[in-house]
Amino acid sequence: MGTADAIVVDRLVKRYGDLTAVADISFSVRRGSIFGLLGRNGAGKTTTLESCIGLIAPTSGTVRVLGFDPADRRDLARLRPRMGVQLQATSLPEKATVGELLRLYGTYYGLRGNPASVASRVGLGDKLDRFAGKLSGGEQQRLALALALQHDPDVLFLDEPTSGMDVYGRHVLWREIGALRSSGKTMILTTHYIEEAEHLCDEICIVQTGKIVARDTPAALVARYGGDASIEFAARGFSVGAALAGLGRWAHDGDRYTLVARGEPGHALAKIVEYANALGVTIAALDLHRPSLEDAFLAITGERIEDPRSEAA
Amino acid sequence: MSAAALATAPLERPRRSQFRMLLAQTRMNFVWYFWRDGEMIFWSLAIPVFFLVVFSFALGMGSAQRASAFLVPGLIAAQVFSSGFWGVGAMLATFREKKLLRRVYLTPLNPWTFFSALVLYRMTLLAMQATLLILAGALVFKVHVVGNPFAVLGILALGAATFVALGTVIGALVKTAESANNFASVLTVPLSFLSDAYIPINNFPAPVAHALRLLPSTQFVDAFRGIAIYGEPIWHYAGWMGALVLWMAGAIAVSARYFRWI
Numbered sequence A: 001m002g003t004a005d006a007i008v009v010d011r012l013v014k015r016y017g018d019l020t021a022v023a024d025i026s027f028s029v030r031r032g033s034i035f036g037l038l039g040r041n042g043a044g045k046t047t048t049l050e051s052c053i054g055l056i057a058p059t060s061g062t063v064r065v066l067g068f069d070p071a072d073r074r075d076l077a078r079l080r081p082r083m084g085v086q087l088q089a090t091s092l093p094e095k096a097t098v099g100e101l102l103r104l105y106g107t108y109y110g111l112r113g114n115p116a117s118v119a120s121r122v123g124l125g126d127k128l129d130r131f132a133g134k135l136s137g138g139e140q141q142r143l144a145l146a147l148a149l150q151h152d153p154d155v156l157f158l159d160e161p162t163s164g165m166d167v168y169g170r171h172v173l174w175r176e177i178g179a180l181r182s183s184g185k186t187m188i189l190t191t192h193y194i195e196e197a198e199h200l201c202d203e204i205c206i207v208q209t210g211k212i213v214a215r216d217t218p219a220a221l222v223a224r225y226g227g228d229a230s231i232e233f234a235a236r237g238f239s240v241g242a243a244l245a246g247l248g249r250w251a252h253d254g255d256r257y258t259l260v261a262r263g264e265p266g267h268a269l270a271k272i273v274e275y276a277n278a279l280g281v282t283i284a285a286l287d288l289h290r291p292s293l294e295d296a297f298l299a300i301t302g303e304r305i306e307d308p309r310s311e312a313a
Numbered sequence B: 001m002s003a004a005a006l007a008t009a010p011l012e013r014p015r016r017s018q019f020r021m022l023l024a025q026t027r028m029n030f031v032w033y034f035w036r037d038g039e040m041i042f043w044s045l046a047i048p049v050f051f052l053v054v055f056s057f058a059l060g061m062g063s064a065q066r067a068s069a070f071l072v073p074g075l076i077a078a079q080v081f082s083s084g085f086w087g088v089g090a091m092l093a094t095f096r097e098k099k100l101l102r103r104v105y106l107t108p109l110n111p112w113t114f115f116s117a118l119v120l121y122r123m124t125l126l127a128m129q130a131t132l133l134i135l136a137g138a139l140v141f142k143v144h145v146v147g148n149p150f151a152v153l154g155i156l157a158l159g160a161a162t163f164v165a166l167g168t169v170i171g172a173l174v175k176t177a178e179s180a181n182n183f184a185s186v187l188t189v190p191l192s193f194l195s196d197a198y199i200p201i202n203n204f205p206a207p208v209a210h211a212l213r214l215l216p217s218t219q220f221v222d223a224f225r226g227i228a229i230y231g232e233p234i235w236h237y238a239g240w241m242g243a244l245v246l247w248m249a250g251a252i253a254v255s256a257r258y259f260r261w262i
């Protein structure tokens, strides 16, 4: 077992009859890092993640988590105490209170202690006596997260942990994940919030119809697929002089100018300001758009949001 | 709690004990599925006693006391059927359909501990139901359990184990919670009427009564009643008890083969 990698997925395939949910996925996750699985609905994220925790038996291929094979009953038994899991599809007993569930799950892991502290970590400190069935969607997610991390696991599998959470909840989760990372935990998470993946993940894997189509650090993905930065501003009496023509692609609509910058936009911006000053023109309503992971994601997954009006034309 | 606090917090981590989990899980099952469920309390405790009182007068077996002596063990046996078919079998199918089992499956809680806790909870409830029926029979109709307590508990435990095993067959073979619940009702209610539990099968034509005595449910009811109320020796029923053991073994084999936790 490679000690540097906490999770190794090798040529994973999962078929349901004719449908191939996962077609040959391989990746590894370094110990102490956060790995993000991104992809459109039905891409195969959940199938991949659940194959890592022994819920789904792969059609072929192998998985190792901390050196254990989750498809093997004995290995899974040794793995269970060391992993924390938040599932996309699950439920908890409706008439159980938050406190009871935290305490009972604590018992599963040999913990004895007060659930109040973990509850307040996820912002449920004042809801210990609420029934699980009566929690709001986001509160249920927080409870699920608390149940995943209260036993201080070495590896965490979080399937859309922030879906349905409010902004506050999401920031709480980000803080928790940051704290877990600095204490050396390994994590795989799936999400549809691109900025969340950009913020949290050391490495991102984009999955498309069961295959990996891109895999790198968020910054590298943006640099490679995000496209160019653009600068937009309004300036009366401005014109694109020869000194500016080489900066990139220019377009203008009346007084509004757009430059799709070639290379670093800061440099172009300085040039534009200098040139405008020399012309005695004031620049207003300036926008600098840097490519984001979202741009990269759209470029990679080949998704163009169709404009219904353009079809009519 | 911050990362630093997490790292330095004294991790008091005693050995995980399946026994401790069993007790904690059983207690929570009792609270969640019985104590906080008014309907469940009503159906499992009030209704059997109500049946005992009304049927004892309505059954017309000569006297209410004779009818009650027939009904106390019969109603307890009916609760044994429903504990197994509904309380364990349909419940497991429901847990699976609600995707609750798959969450538990990922924890160090042994699936067998989870199963045992469900059975233990239902057995606790069954003990309460039996006690209540026996008390009601004794106080209202002067019906007494005269059998050897060990023999009475022994046959009751054997019956409970058999019907829990048969119940898990439902949990193993039936896909959806809805059809599991339907199967459980379809088995529990008619069996209670056809197995000498609610009404004497001697009232049926002799060939029908003979056929019905081949049912494990009838054999259990008659053995339990004979031992508990009529004070018959347990070896009287050795053959039927052997049959119950075979049913149980068969049910366990089928469940073990087809039951899926996830």
Ligand SMILES: Nc1ncnc2c1ncn2[C@@H]1O[C@H](COP(=O)(O)OP(=O)(O)OP(=O)(O)O)[C@@H](O)[C@H]1O
Pocket: A016, A019, A020, A021, A039, A040, A041, A042, A043, A044, A045, A046, A047, A048, A088
């Ligand atoms: N048990 C199953 N039987 C048949 N098909 C399945 C099953 N589970 C998943 N699939 C199919 O496999 C594909 C991948 O599903 P998966 O749940 O892994 O997607 P996902 O990437 O997690 O999507 P989402 O973002 O919507 O959660 C989907 O087309 C889905 O319909």
Ligand SMILES: [Mg+2]
Pocket: A045, A046, A047, A088, A159
């Ligand atoms: Mg999913």
